Amino acid sequence: MPDASALLPYDYSPLTILAFVLVLAGYGIALLRMAPDQQPGPVRIVAFTLGVLLCYGVMQTRFDYFSQYMFFVHRGQHLILHHLGPFLIALSNPLPIFRFWYRALGLANKPWLAPVAWLYRLLQQPVIAAVLFVGLIYFWLWPAVHFDAMLSRDLYWLMNWSMLLDGLLFWWLMFDPRSPAKTTALGYGKRILILALVALPQMILGAWIVFSRDMVYDVYEVCGRAWPLAPETDQLLGGLLTWIPPAMMSILGILILLRRAMHADTPRPHPGQPRSLVNGGVS
Amino acid sequence: MKTGLAALLAALALLAGCGNNQPWHGKDISGLMPELAFELTGTNGQTVTASDSAGQLRLLYFGFTSCPDVCPDTLARLRVAINQLPEAKREQVEVLFVSVDPKRDTPERLASYVNFFGEHVTGLTGTEAQLRALSKRYRTTFGYDEPDENGNYNVSHSSAVYVFDHQGRARLLMRPDLSAQAISEDLARLSREHTGT
Secondary structure (H helix, E strand, C coil): CCCHHHHCCCCCCHHHHHHHHHHHHHHHHHHHHCCHHHCCCHHHHHHHHHHHHHHHHHHCCHHHHHHHHCHHHHHHHHHHHHHHHHHHHHHCCCHHHHHHHHHHCCHHHCCCHHHHHHHHHHHCCHHHHHHHHHHHHHHHHCHHHHHHHHHCHHHHHHHHHHHHHHHHHHHHHHHCCCCCCCCCCCCHHHHHHHHHHHHHHHHHHHHHHHHCCCCCCCHHHHCCCCCCCCHHHHHHHHHHHHHHHHHHHHHHHHHHHHHHHHHHHCCCCCCCCCHHHHCCCCC | CHHHHHHHHHHHHHHHHHCCCCCCCCEECCCCCCCCCCEEECCCCCEEEHHHHCCCEEEEEEECCCCCCHHHHHHHHHHHHHHCCCHHHHCCEEEEEEECCCCCCCHHHHHHHHHCCCCCEEEEECCHHHHHHHHHHCCCCCEECCCCCCCCCCEECCCCEEEECCCCCEEEEECCCCCHHHHHHHHHHHHHHHHCC
């Protein structure tokens, strides 16, 4: 029986709702106002909206209730917040939307933006980004930290938001559509290396959870599960969700980047650019 | 050498004696959860709030009277733990047993159940909405199994005891594997903290 109340938040967070409304409204307004030749195509619009709605869904519907009282649902929640949602959002290339708002708000000469830009560049250093991406997973899954995070409402929200923001930063670094040859965007080889390197520790952590004989995360035992599922099953499923899907998303990301790198290598005539220049003036 | 060792031991003993940093037996949850607040129904059908037991050391526990093992075991352990305290301190401890099964647990049934576990236990229950609000406040939940042919059903609930100090602040979480002795020591320590002795 479909129950409409399942779509309502379990733990109502006005700030979270406001953030999602602002993002979707900002995207929609930019779409309507921007020059048609810059508008993203329907596939990209759907990818962006789907990514945003997935993240909203796991934070502000009944899904969040199950995430709080079932370990494996919690792992599914983080899979969406840290991987799938940001993956779709970054892949949808929202750069034209950013540009639109950058111009519309006149952000080019705002002095208060300088520290934000500095922090952004720092976090997007390849080593820092990769360590942060894996480090956050390990930090929040550290049994003692995890216990506290599930007991404290503030820590719980901090955990979920930090996962979402870091996911966005990381996947944007991976799928930045700007050409590494012409801009300062990270080279494809480095991106592929990072994706391969971050998969490894996630697989180790997932496998460790799967093969742990003891209960690693007893907070779900202590605080009651959403329904009477055997603790071992819950932990096994949660471990598998930590282990396999993130590794597969790394592989998928690598394939997408390989395809891009190959496209970038094939010289193609650009509109408005003389063919002879593209080929190095040979033909 | 011998005197050095003795001095070291004495220093250690001193540290253990006056230091407040030694770990609790229970899990320290200071600052993680909001202070004690609820509005429920007591065993006489009267409305009970947290202010009715203000100033007491309160132990909040969720359960139900048809509970086969965990609830009676925990309540019995709490009784032993409280009885190990000095008499003056015993009077300052109150166990709040909240039944999350209001359909079966009428105030009368709850009254006879909690009386079995000593005078320091207060039976409480409420509407499902009240109980959901309270369990959500303390980041726990409960759920009901499908009833069998006799109408009996199991209830999933938190297996831990939440300890609130005399000011109503959330302080400790007692996991179900904690012994009565360990619980008693923690309660005594909280009590000492309050009286300053």
